[in-house]
Amino acid sequence: EPEVTQTPSHQVTQMGQEVILRCVPISNHLYFYWYRQILGQKVEFLVSFYNNEISEKSEIFDDQFSVERPDGSNFTLKIRSTKLEDSAMYFCASSEVGLAGGSYNEQFFGPGTRLTVL
Amino acid sequence: SQQGEEDPQALSIQEGENATMNCSYKTSINNLQWYRQNSGRGLVHLILIRSNEREKHSGRLRVTLDTSKKSSSLLITASRAADTASYFCAPNRDDKIIFGKGTRLHILP
Numbered sequence: 001e002p003e004v005t006q007t008p009s010h011q012v013t014q015m016g017q018e019v020i021l022r023c024v025p026i027s028n029h030l031y032f033y034w035y036r037q038i039l040g041q042k043v044e045f046l047v048s049f050y051n052n053e054i055s056e057k058s059e060i061f062d063d064q065f066s067v068e069r070p071d072g073s074n075f076t077l078k079i080r081s082t083k084l085e086d087s088a089m090y091f092c093a094s095s096e097v098g099l100a101g102g103s104y105n106e107q108f109f110g111p112g113t114r115l116t117v118l
Numbered sequence: 119s120q121q122g123e124e125d126p127q128a129l130s131i132q133e134g135e136n137a138t139m140n141c142s143y144k145t146s147i148n149n150l151q152w153y154r155q156n157s158g159r160g161l162v163h164l165i166l167i168r169s170n171e172r173e174k175h176s177g178r179l180r181v182t183l184d185t186s187k188k189s190s191s192l193l194i195t196a197s198r199a200a201d202t203a204s205y206f207c208a209p210n211r212d213d214k215i216i217f218g219k220g221t222r223l224h225i226l227p
Contacts, residue, residue: 006151017221031213033213033214033215035215035217042217042218042219042220043155043206043217044217045214045215045216045217048213050213055213056214058214085172085192091160091161095213105166106151106163107151107163107215108163108167109160109161109162109163110160111140111155111159111160112159112160
């Protein structure tokens with residue numbers, strides 16, 4: 001069964017460093033997402049991406065964050081200058097195009113990347 | 119708000135019993151999804167019910183949706199130890215999912 005994959009599974013970085021989290025969505029999916037979960041807290045939406053541009057982003061997704069689909073298979077989340085509070089699990093998700101151009105379909109999540117900022 | 123509110127916050131039942139979790143939401147929706155998360159792991163999509171559907175089954179899962187009451191329920195029949203997890207409902211009107219705190223289900227041996 002096709003699945004979303006994420007690398008690395010665990011990333012440790014120093015405060016102020018740039019990190020890139022990688023995701024390979026399911027191959028025929030066209031909507032991509034990033035979520036994060038700080039330890040012990042809710043899963044929070046960061047950004048959605050469709051047709052090579054951001055379709056929606058949350059307040060969390062500030063200028064320090066960016067997303068990119070550099071090729072036909074990868075979807076990346078970059079944090080330019082990490083802060084201690086960026087430590088969290090980051091989940092990538094993807095879904096098919098659904099009704100009327102919106103996704104409205106189930107989102108399939110990857111296993112997550114645990115980011116630890118020291 | 120598009121967020122679903124799950125109830126109860128925590129539920130402990132004996133293995134083999136049925137588990138029922140409820141979800142309420144406030145806005146109109148196109149569909150509602152249920153997800154499971156094992157501790158510290160990724161989210162697993164369980165089932166999607168569209169706004170024009172009232173009930174849906176998938177294996178041991180049964181989901182109901184009442185759009186007039188803006189509520190949904192997830193029933194897991196014949197529970198197993200592996201069902202121990204947090205369960206989240208996701209009322210969906212656009213592309214993003216706003217997760218609530220979930221229901222923590224614990225299956226006792």
